[in-house]
Amino acid sequence: MSRFYFLGLLACLINTSALAAPASSTSLLYNVTGYSLNSGRVERFSALEFQGDTITAVYPTPEAAKASKANERIDGGGATLLPGLIDAHGHVGGYGKSLSQVDLVGVTSEKAAGARVAEVAATESKDWILGRGWNQALWPGKSFPTRESLDKVAPDQPVALVRIDGHALWVNSAALELAGIDASVSDPPGGQIIRDASGVATGVLVDNAMNLINQVIADDSDQQVVEYQRRALDKLAGYGLTSVHDARSDARSIRAYQALAEKQALAIRVYPMLDVLDAGIDPYLAAGPVIDPTHMLDIRSVKISADGALGSRGAAMIADYSDEPGHRGLLLLSDAELEHHINRAMAAGYQVNTHAIGDLANQRVLDLYQPLLAKNTAAGLRHRIEHAQVLRPQDIPRFRTLNVIASVQPTHATSDKNMAEDRVGADRLQGAYAWKSLLDAGTRMAGGSDFPVEHPNPFHGLYAAITRQGQDGEPPGGWLPEQKLSRAEALHLFTEGAAYAAHQEHLIGRLAPGYYADFILVDSDYFTMPESDIWKTRVLETWVAGRRVYGTD
Template sequence: MKLIQTAFVALICLTFVSGCGQSNPESATLVITDTRVWTGDKDKPWAEAVAVKDTVIMAVGTNADIAEFVDSKTQIIVATGNMLVPGFIDSHVHFLDGGASLASVQLRDAASKEEFVRRIGDFASSLEPGEWVLQGTWDHENWGGELPRRDWIDAVTPNNPVWIIRLDGHMALANSLALKQAGVDADSPDIAGGEIVRDENGYPTGVLKDNAMSLVSAAVPPPGEAAWTRQINAAMDYVASNGVTTVHDMYDALGDPATSQRSLNVYRKLHADKELITRIYLFSALSRWQLLRDYIEENGRGDDWLKFGGLKGFMDGSLGSHTAAFFEPFTDAPDDRGFLINELDDVRAWVDGADKAGLHVTVHAIGTLANKELLDIFFDVAEANGERDRRFRIEHAQHLRPDEIARFKAQNVIASMQPYHAIDDGRWAEKVIGPERAKTTYAFRSLIESGAHVAFGSDWFVAPATPLEGIYAAVTRRTLDGANPGGWVPEQKISVDEALRAYTVEGAYASFDEDKKGMIIEGFLADLVLINRDLTAIPPTAIRDARVLTTIVGGEIVYDTVRETH
């Protein structure tokens, strides 16, 4: 892929004499030509070239169709052999945490207890005494499933409190110094919707789950605005390199009146200074829905760059932490079936109040019980409050019974899912839930065939914000350990076209933006991604090797690997 050469520009000018001699109002600012354009439009799914005028798409068609929009000032990219798709929409990220994780200790692939401890010690040695070791995203399944303990890491972190999260975000490990600073000891009571994991003597091991995590999190000093700015900029650069042009940020931007307001101010300042290169749809805490209602009444819902109106709640925890709520016990823990994080009456009241206020509600649900109870709440609230285009969402919709699958379409509930989790969890999930429940785990095929809206995302920082890997995961379902070459639960595989739609068209629908983004059609925002290979023309197993070449947001190139000048 390269900018078109001068000789070819001259050829276009000879063909369309009126175009190239001077700039005119009908000329394009950017043209991408001679490529495979997947438009996302079912009526016209493929094209050869696209013309962009400033921030929007002005024309889509053949190379000849688009040549008439070229003049001497048009930037032209010839993308022979490449594929152009709408900008990827990541429908579930934790943007600030993701940005912070880029500069934190890296534990995701620590394959043994010894490697886990060594990396933490090495990172702590690079810090000043008293600085916290945070993030980490560890996975105890990498070394056989034994939960880490504070005494593993105390000796290598004597001067630095440690608070590192499991990659699912539903449990974390503290060292003894962090527990001391947080005031957590053997006398600390458990918290509803959470657990302090204890040893045989009743003393905390250092692992805290779900709501109990707040005991230590409250002791962590919040970043300053300069740190938040660095985190957001790092996050934007990272997702741009992976072709993501819009994120649905599940950060509680309006929760705590002090800390969260300051972080929100950072987003707003970047927006005011025109420094955003990623479009952001912010979700705040469902339990504090009144704050979002009041904010919107005073400030509005934002614009195409920074948008408000979404609320995020929780039903349960995660499978890997054994805190997802199921009807039946875990296969590897017969006395445990997980738990609901919040009282059902509270969730019902929050959803009802937010819905009456015209806000957009999404709720995290992993286990079968959590999903069933949430669908019941959504049904009851919709019945009580009357018909409107509310588009309730369930984040993850991970473990579903067949009866619940049909309800997504019937109730117009969006399944916001993360395909990378399937090839990650698939390494060990059957150990936890057994083969029968696994049949409708990450049920992409069943949901799509039922007619439900399925939007894809990453859950970054929990998983990489890499849509190409997500497409690979949804199409192949080959687990990361290579143990399932035919795919884990292969009957739930989907096609490349369906996976692309989930990352584009359906992502736009999931934020009420289907009239302006998610497809390459005239009048839509010029959010585009150029990929080095046509994903529909290569073996599914090769999708993982495809690479993003160029990312364009609002007509501006925000990431590029091979562009040449002339």
């Protein structure tokens, strides 16, 4: 038995013993406006009863709740009660780490980004200045930044700043020198070193080229990884998330999750996707999925990336980028490599979740899934495409045909609306960010945010799915408004849909007897409040398995 598999079993046994003790009381949460979904249909109720970690009754009216024999009564204060929300695609460690780095989200110019770096350079002595969140699409001219602007504010300390989508890195000359990147270094497969007319690196590296820098940055310690995860999960609970699918976890991240699970220190449920390119995950594939009896840490999926992102022009497109003729993005793996990794994960009984943003990448993944699903009789493993962002219209029905889940992030549509048409042109927008078209075609779907690319607050995603607008209300009527979802459809993505995408639809995602008591109390009625205010919803309490993990008092 491998050491990693043993740790997973140990965590499960510890959690099982912790929950084996008889529940001391039955609790009734009353005086609420409760909502749940049942196969997408809205169900309303007035009180929720639970014993230990499990829901025992749902009462439709206050009168019906009088029949409860609960010995603990909790007054909900008239708040709205919803199922715990599930983010089907986030980056937990990256988010936790970003909380201690230079925050460049929303900066409006290259100069403004440099000013934030300058503040750190002037006050902190670090081996590296690290940051995340810049987006040149928001800047005048929309051009990639250069090393010169960082050289001015940090001439001696190496600087590495991750783009908002995580698919490009902006560095200074000191960082390039440490990595040995000069005009003689070729672009790696699946990566691009942006260069000037004379072939000199400008300071931006895209997708696989980022590894040239990452390999010279000192690794975080194991304890730091644990702390990033713990801090992130605590923050996520405050936004109303009771479960998260971590979209790429290497072996060390899994060990960190298991360490937290052993201490019963996972604030919310985690469904990690193993990084298929990390050799450390091979023992997991050899041993098969590890299912936690408490389902706080189920390990049964892998993550593969087929292409890059649209904002950095790394998404793999069938035709040229509209704003860069001759360029069609980046395929991160060869056909043979991609097929090999999909096949070995399916054969091991793991769900395969493949990142695909461009129409070429999505077509390619669907083409590879089709024969491999039949070969491995693996359709029941519920394979997914993460993002499914720019699709050929003819590929949309293939998701239903192949039983492939589309794992989408609604806030990407509203964040990208000012950039997407520049990249792909109006014609290709017919199949882009097409959540309603996918749903109407019968596609199983899950909703997420892709934090820290986007804000992790799920109410931002619900708002974006319903309005197709930014939080400023623009554009009037919504961007590509034919792709708007109803409130119930949007909530389904972040509850029942995300639960199904993790093989947990009989455990979480609904508020019904026999389900885990994962729920949230919020300050506004999601189904009756003005849709323009949905993103402002404030979470009052978050409960996971009958235990309050976040509260405002």
